[in-house]
Amino acid sequence: MSAIPPGAGPRPLAGPRRTGRAVLVGAACAVLAVAVTGCGGEDPDAGTNGVGKLPAAKIESKARAAAQRADTVHLSGNVVSQGRTYKLDMRLAKDGAKGELTTKAAAFQLLRVGNALYLKANAAFWAGEKGGASGKPSQAAGKLDGKYVKVPASDPVYKRFSGFTDKDTLLAGLLGLHGKLTTGERSDIDGVRTVRVAAGAGSGGTLDVSLEGTPYPLRLQRAGGAGVVRLADWGRSVDLKAPPKDQVVDYGSKISGKR
Numbered sequence: 001m002s003a004i005p006p007g008a009g010p011r012p013l014a015g016p017r018r019t020g021r022a023v024l025v026g027a028a029c030a031v032l033a034v035a036v037t038g039c040g041g042e043d044p045d046a047g048t049n050g051v052g053k054l055p056a057a058k059i060e061s062k063a064r065a066a067a068q069r070a071d072t073v074h075l076s077g078n079v080v081s082q083g084r085t086y087k088l089d090m091r092l093a094k095d096g097a098k099g100e101l102t103t104k105a106a107a108f109q110l111l112r113v114g115n116a117l118y119l120k121a122n123a124a125f126w127a128g129e130k131g132g133a134s135g136k137p138s139q140a141a142g143k144l145d146g147k148y149v150k151v152p153a154s155d156p157v158y159k160r161f162s163g164f165t166d167k168d169t170l171l172a173g174l175l176g177l178h179g180k181l182t183t184g185e186r187s188d189i190d191g192v193r194t195v196r197v198a199a200g201a202g203s204g205g206t207l208d209v210s211l212e213g214t215p216y217p218l219r220l221q222r223a224g225g226a227g228v229v230r231l232a233d234w235g236r237s238v239d240l241k242a243p244p245k246d247q248v249v250d251y252g253s254k255i256s257g258k259r
Helices: 015-032 056-069 123-130 135-144 156-165 167-175
Strands: 072-081 084-093 096-102 107-113 116-120 148-151 182-189 192-198 206-210 217-221 228-232 248-250
Touching: 056 167, 056 182, 056 192, 056 206, 056 217, 072 167, 084 156, 084 167, 096 156, 107 156, 116 156, 123 135, 148 156, 156 167, 167 217, 182 206, 192 217
Parallel strands: 148 248
Antiparallel strands: 072 084, 072 228, 084 096, 096 107, 107 116, 116 148, 182 192, 192 206, 206 217, 217 228
């Protein structure tokens, strides 16, 4: 029998080992694809509106533009302004708004239809607005108790509260982030996927923007503990109409006794 030349014998079977290794690598990539895209897995932005891929400043810009274009929004939460904390629950439209505003001292309803502003509050609120507790102001406040008071445009009450019924003015003041913007974590609000934009530390707060459909702002946390507001029901109809005449008090040219 002739000798078998060196190297001419049967070779090791490599197929199964290679196949097993390929399976392990494929399985690892399948697991990692949930969090990263380096193994050819699914894009985490798949099925979204794509704004999550944009720079933070561009995301904020698109959110502000979407808010401006929308006809209506439901805004709720707390806002701190000039040392006062206001709790808002307002449905805002292009031509008016309705809802409730609460302060430490009082709670009252606001309704604006066109340029006509109505305020509904109890007698204690109006007594404070009248600036005194003498007989005449108390009697006047009693007449306004629980009524829709049509507020004159020249009165300080109109100037102080009408801004809470102006969609564009209110959102412009709330949504502005100041400082360097960065893209933060992904989350969801009421089941809607969001991306967070954060402003410079201590200067501008955070804004959560929808990753589904139109990139509306859905939640704003103001810097320095100045309040958190939610924004929902974008584009949903708001029924605005003047209150019944028998529920309205037209006080004339001036309500407030304050100057």
